[in-house]
Amino acid sequence: MARPRTVFVCQQCSAQHAKWLGRCTECGAWESVVEETQRAVVPAAGSRTSLAVGAARGGAPQRLGDVAHEQRDRTGSGLIELDRVLGGGLVRGSVTLLGGDPGIGKSTIALQIGGTLAQAGARVLYVSGEESPEQLKLRADRLGTGLEVTVLPETCLEEILAVADRLEPQLIVVDSIQTVHSRELTSAAGSVAQVRECAASLTTHAKATGRSTLLIGHVTREGSIAGPRVLEHVVDTVLYFEGDPGSGLRLLRGVKNRFGPTNEVGVFEMGEAGLSDVANPSEILLAERPRGVPGSAVLPTVEGTRPLLVEVQALASRSVLAMPRRTTLGLDSNRTAVLSAIVDRRAGLRLFEHDLFVSVAGGVRVQEPAADLAILAAIVSSARDVPVPPDAVFFGEVGLAGEVRAVRHAETRLKEAAKLGFARAFLPEITARRIEPPAGLRLVGIPAVGDLCAALADSGVS
Ligand SMILES: Nc1ncnc2c1ncn2[C@@H]1O[C@H](COP(=O)(O)OP(=O)(O)OP(=O)(O)O)[C@@H](O)[C@H]1O
Ligand SMILES: [Mg+2]
Structure with missing residues (x-):
């Protein structure tokens, strides 16, 4: 006992x-x-609550080379961008965890996927612990899809698994994993033990039955999926939904994928009829870029394999504080603080007298070091109150000595910039020397931070 x-x-x-x-x-x-x-759950042999999850089942040892190649059975989700992130569609028997801020569109995308699969003849079980069937029906009516999906308003794990065994769906959506609880445990729904145990049981179920499972997860204030860290290890794929709730643009990022690429990004637009694929995200991200305004620089960033042109904005305003503020949105704040120190020291900008606000427009998060040069260009432009050339893009990593270092995917970045009509690219000098630019794009090689300031002064930012 x-x-x-x-x-x-x-x-x-x-x-x-x-x-x-x-x-x-x-x-x-x-x-x-x-x-x-x-309750210390002692898993019985073959028990569904066993923590030993994964596709690995008992079997005889064998030479790796003799293992037969398993053909992955994938189903298209109906959204091209989502299939890109997943690596070609939902894998049979896989477990996908989808996290994102409240109201970002997690239930919407889940219902759209369910609707597409159901229309194609699959049985889809949508377990809703947060919304009533009436609310889901309203959403399905608005989206124009999902009416064939079977809804189960239930939060008890054992009941959910019993219904799944009866209905034998090809896809199970659990909205959300934090609402599910197991009768076997006494702790409250949403607690670490419950979330871990329920996710583990649902994963074991998915592997044993070949039913694809989509778990929706809440995120904490820090932006990670609420619940135990082990949750991300248990599942096959982890997707994060991000974007500025004020704008319609949504980014879906694959942070873990056992069956496809990681860090791939899908771009969607949220509208009355739900999420739709966006084929030209750079154009949308730059649509509202102010022209001729100081503090704005365009960065060709690469997310996974996809180039995206985003606008980095900086505002340097005179500070009355003994310790001026450094505030960032969508960028690493430590990195931005380091960059402002570098430009202070290497280019003689008196940024220690300024509060500094730096952000990426459109709610996009950029973590790659290639953003350094664009961040610096925006900061220098704002501090000097002179706009950067409107036809220029900036990328390159900046070291503590002020040197500008090469980054990956330079050709991809330049091609995207040329496609959108940009005429100049400020980039690491070493890259500028070895790369043939696309037609219409002039390369300005920057060896060090001081040279960036000089190059900007030559083109108007004095
Ligand atoms: N009538 C509408 N027209 C356009 N967009 C709408 C409409 N109704 C809702 N939305 C969009 O859908 C979003 C809510 O989507 P959804 O309920 O799928 O989010 P969620 O991530 O599941 O939220 P929660 O964390 O509360 O479960 C809203 O923020 C809004 O952007
Ligand atoms: Mg929801």
């Missing part, structure tokens, strides 16, 4: 502690440790 016990579990990293702590000693997160009463 399982005996209940009290444990103190960190909601961030799942570390267990003997007593309550204000700060997790494992990951350093504050106020993340919560008390949980759980």
Whole structure:
């Protein structure tokens, strides 16, 4: 008989502690440790609640070269951009975790996928722990898809699995995993133990039955999927939905994929009829770019294999604080602080007298170091109050010594810039020397930060 016990579990990293702590000693997160009463579940052989999840089943050892090639059975989701991120469609028996901010469109995309599969003749079970069937029907009416989907308003894991065994759907959507609880555990729905156990059971179920499963997950204030870290390890694919809730543009990023590329990005537009594919995201991202305004620079970024032109904006305003502010949106704040120190030191801009606000327009998040040169161009332009040339793009990594370093995918970035009519590219000098530019694009090689300031001064930013 399982005996209940009290444990103190960190909601961030799942570390267990003997007593309550204000700060997790494992990951350093504050106020993340919560008390949980759980029954020590001893998995019986073949038990569905076993934590030993994954596609690996018992079998004889064999030479890797003799393993027969398994043909992946994929189903198109009806959204080209989503299929790109997944690597060609939903894999049979795979488990996909979809996270994103509240209201970003997680239920919408799930219903659209379910609708497409159901129209193609598949059985789709949509388990809704958050919305009533009436709310889902309203959404399906608005989207014009999903009416063939079977809705199950249920939060009990054992009930969900029983219904799934009866209906034998090809796709199970669980909206959301945080609402599901297992009767086997005494802790509350949404707790670390519950989320971990329910996700593990649903994964085991998916692997055993070949039913593709889509788990929708809430995200924390820090932007990671709420619940234990192990959740991301258990599933096959992790997708994050991002975008500025104010704009219709949504980005779907694959951060983990056992069956396809990672870091691939799909771009959608949210409208009355749901999410639609966007084939020309750069044009949309730059549509509202102000011309002739200081502090705006265009960056050709590469997400996965896809080039995207985004606008980096900076505002340097005179500070009255002893320690001026450095605020960023969509960029790494530490990186931006380092870059402002570099430009201060290497190019003599007195940025320590300024508050600095730097962001990427359109709610896009850019993490790659190739953004450095564009961030610096925007900062220099704002600090000097002179716009950068409107026909220019900027990319390159900047080192602490002020040197501009080569980055990957230079050709892809330049091709996208040329396609959108840009005439100049400021890039690392080493890259400019070895690359043949696309027609209509002039390359301006920048060896170091000081040279960027000089090149901008030559073209108007004095
Ligand atoms: N009538 C409408 N016209 C256009 N867009 C709409 C309409 N109704 C809802 N939306 C869009 O759908 C979004 C909500 O989508 P959805 O409910 O799928 O989000 P969610 O990520 O599942 O949210 P939650 O975290 O609350 O479950 C809204 O933010 C809005 O952008
Ligand atoms: Mg929802």
